[in-house]
Every structure is written in C-alpha cells, then in structure tokens.
Amino acid sequence: MLSVLCMRLMEETVQELRHVSQFHRRDDLRIHAYSGLDLAMGVLNEFVLVEKTLFAPSQGWGDPLAYSEIDLLDPTVKLSISIIDETGKVSLGSIKEKDLVSLFAVMSADEDSLVSDDDGQPFFDSLMDWQDADDDDRDEGAEDDYYEDFKFPYFTPGKKIENFEELRMVKGFGYDEEDPEESGLFFAEDGSEKIQMQNFRDSFSFFHDGPVNINTASPFLLRFLCGDDEGLFEEMLDGPSSSSGEPFFKSMNHQNLRQLRQKRSISTGVTATVFRIRIDVSKGKANFKLHVVLAAESSTGGQSNTSRRKKEIKPRSSQNTKMKLPFRILAIRENENLID
Numbered sequence: 275m276l277s278v279l280c281m282r283l284m285e286e287t288v289q290e291l292r293h294v295s296q297f298h299r300r301d302d303l304r305i306h307a308y309s310g311l312d313l314a315m316g317v318l319n320e321f322v323l324v325e326k327t328l329f330a331p332s333q334g335w336g337d338p339l340a341y342s343e344i345d346l347l348d349p350t351v352k353l354s355i356s357i358i359d360e361t362g363k364v365s366l367g368s369i370k371e372k373d374l375v376s377l378f379a380v381m382s383a384d385e386d387s388l389v390s391d392d393d394g395q396p397f398f399d400s401l402m403d404w405q406d407a408d409d410d411d412r413d414e415g416a417e418d419d420y421y422e423d424f425k426f427p428y429f430t431p432g433k434k435i436e437n438f439e440e441l442r443m444v445k446g447f448g449y450d451e452e453d454p455e456e457s458g459l460f461f462a463e464d465g466s467e468k469i470q471m472q473n474f475r476d477s478f479s480f481f482h483d484g485p486v487n488i489n490t491a492s493p494f495l496l497r498f499l500c501g502d503d504e505g506l507f508e509e510m511l512d513g514p515s516s517s518s519g520e521p522f523f524k525s526m527n528h529q530n531l532r533q534l535r536q537k538r539s540i541s542t543g544v545t546a547t548v549f550r551i552r553i554d555v556s557k558g559k560a561n562f563k564l565h566v567v568l569a570a571e572s573s574t575g576g577q578s579n580t581s582r583r584k585k586e587i588k589p590r591s592s593q594n595t596k597m598k599l600p601f602r603i604l605a606i607r608e609n610e611n612l613i614d
Contacts, residue, residue: 303351303555303562304608310355310553311566314338315601318357318549322570322600328546330489330522331357352556360548360567362490363479367434370539374398377477377498381470382459397459400445407432416445437614438475480614481567481604485543488531489513489522501537506530548604550613565613567605 317338321328334341338355346353379394399415411417418429421443428443441447442461449465450457460471476492491499493511500507509530514520523531523544534542553564607613 303557303560306346306348306351306353306555307553307562307564307608310338310353310555311551311564313342313344314355314357314551314553315568317341319600327524329524329544330487330546331359332521348557350557352554354552354554356552358550358552359487359490359546360479360482360550361484361487361543361546362492362495363477363482364486364495364540365483366478366480368483369478371398373538373540374401376538378459380498381473396456397446400447401435401441404430404444405432405434420445436480437612438471439612441471441474479548481569482548484547485541487544487546488534488542489544490546499534499538499540499542503533503537506533506537510534549601563609565607565610566603567613568601568603571600571602 317335318328321333321335325333328335331337336357338357339353375391375394375398376389377394378397379389379391382393382397383389396414399412403412403415403417409417411420421428421430435441435444442465446457447460448457449461449463451463454463458468460468460474462468473492473494477495477498486495486499488496488499488510496510497507500510514523514528514530526532526542526544531542531544547570549568551564551566551568553566555562555564605613
C-alpha cells in the first residue's frame with residue numbers, strides 16, 4: 275500500500291513540475307518572440323529603404339525568416355513569423371451605408387438565389403441601433419427594449435463596436451431560436467462561426483482607415499468590389515501579370531482598377547501601410563504567441579476614428595526616436611489568438 279501511494283505521489287509531483295516548467299520556459303520564449311518582432315520590423319524597414327513602397331507580401335517581406343536567412347542559436351526552439359497586410363481590408367467605421375447594406379445582402383443570399391439589397395437592410399439597421407446613442411428604433415433595427423426581453427438581458431452600448439465577437443450580441447448576426455429564419459447570419463445555433471463571419475473578418479479592419487490595398491484584398495472582398503462583373507473578378511485574381519508581367523498592381527491607372535472604381539464607392543489603392551505580425555515560439559510543450567499590429571508612421575492607419583487616434587497618440591520614447599523605425603505599434607497581445 276505504501277509503495278502504491280509513493281508511486282502515485284511521484285507521478286503527481288512530476289506532472290506538477292512539468293506544468294510549472296512550462297510557464298518558466300514561457301518567459302524565455304518571450305525573449306525569442308520579441309526578437310522575432312525586431313526581425314520582422316527590420317525586414318519591413320529594409321524594404322521601405324530599398325523599394326520605397328510596399329505593395330504586397332510577395333515582394334519578399336511576408337516571410338521575414340526566409341528573407342533574413344537567420345539560423346536560431348537554440349535548435350530546440352521553433353519560431354515562425356508571418357506578416358499580413360492589414361491594408362487589404364475595409365475600415366468598418368468609414369464604409370458607406372449603401373455598400374454595407376449590399377454586403378450584408380450578398381452574405382444573406384443563398385448561392386442560387388438573386389441578391390436583393392432589401393435583404394441586407396435589417397442587419398445594417400440592427401448594427402446602427404447597436405452603436406448609436408439614442409433609443410429610437412430604425413425600421414428594421416433593435417434597441418434596448420428588444421434585448422431586455424432575452425433570458426439574460428443586456429443593453430446596447432451606444433458606441434462603435436470594438437471587436438468582431440461583439441457582433442454575436444447584435445440582432446440578426448447571432449442565432450435566435452425564437453426567430454431562426456431571420457437570425458444567425460454570422461453565428462450558427464451551436465455558437466460556432468459561419469463562413470460569412472470569416473469572410474467579414476477577412477474583409478474589415480478596426481485598425482486601418484485608408485484605401486483598400488487591392489493587391490492583398492481577400493477573394494470574397496475582391497468579388498464584392500467587382501459587383502456583378504464576373505469577368506473583371508477573374509482578371510483581378512490573375513493580377514496584372516498577364517499584361518505587364520508584374521505579380522501585383524503598382525499603379526491605380528491600370529485599366530482593371532479604373533473599371534473597379536466604378537462598381538463600389540469603397541476607396542481602393544495599391545500600397546501596404548498597416549501590418550499584422552504573428553509570431554509563434556515553442557520549445558517542447560511550452561509555447562508563446564505574440565500578435566502585433568503596426569502602421570507606417572506616415573500613414574493614417576490606426577483606428578477607424580482618426581481624429582480620436584491622433585489625440586491618443588503618445589510621443590515617441592527617446593530610444594524609439596533613436597532607432598528611427600518608420601512604424602508605430604497600434605496594438606499588441608501576448609498569448610491570445612485574436613486581437614480584435
């Protein structure tokens with residue numbers, strides 16, 4: 275009996291030591307992660323100095339580790355760094371009503387059905403009622419009196435949404451068992467995200483408020499920007515390589531881009547100025563994740579409310595000024611899968 279108890283105690287002690295060691299190693303991995311951030315910013319800075327303009331990750335800056343050809347000093351540490359162009363998304367705070375209603379209509383329509391903008395109006399009205407400060411219901415929206423009748427009631431915040439998960443609470447986007455036909459645009463009955471939600475994440479940004487970089491726009495957003503012109507969509511997917519030999523657009527004077535601007539009122543461009551950097555570090559069972567959003571110092575990217583952002587910007591530190599990196603960090607998260 276004593277032998278069995280001793281073996282059981284040893285097993286629990288070993289498990290406890292392994293658990294504690296993961297957090298001890300995580301502190302070490304944090305150093306690797308921030309070193310990876312320095313590397314990513316250095317690669318971006320080098321391309322800015324040499325190329326002057328950043329167009330798309332295919333220029334070479336999308337995979338900093340491959341470009342730098344740096345070998346890790348500790349072979350037991352696994353490090354991955356990716357840079358994603360946030361500029362390839364639409365600012366959720368600046369898109370016009372007509373375009374957003376059309377987008378919701380496209381999302382709510384079945385693949386074989388005709389798209390009617392009237393189908394997107396209820397989702398737009400609900401979103402606007404969620405964000406505005408008054409108590410007046412829009413024609414097909416919902417204010418506090420609607421949410422007060424829930425089993426677990428809540429109130430509308432009366433301000434701009436700050437993350438995509440917040441849409442789960444808004445009428446029509448989350449699943450409502452009492453109105454299944456007119457709800458669940460983004461979230462299924464079991465709470466999981468639907469493809470419409472993923473497309474929305476890939477198409478909209480809380481950090482970028484300038485023109486959409488057409489070089490890195492998602493296929494869904496690109497199709498929406500092209501309207502009903504399927505031929506234009508196919509040509510946009512191919513890029514300018516067929517005519518100019520370039521892998522990405524460098525000028526808005528391209529014929530396809532001029533044609534694209536006539537379809538929607540969403541502003542488009544060809545340059546990247548706001549970036550997401552994702553860094554994963556692991557060693558054994560320990561891991562560390564770093565997620566950063568940064569913008570070129572000369573860009574207007576930041577938050578959807580640019581005037582508010584300018585008031586909130588803090589002066590650069592002396593060390594930051596000394597390094598002269600042309601980027602400003604807009605958001606940073608450690609060990610979180612999502613940043614918005």
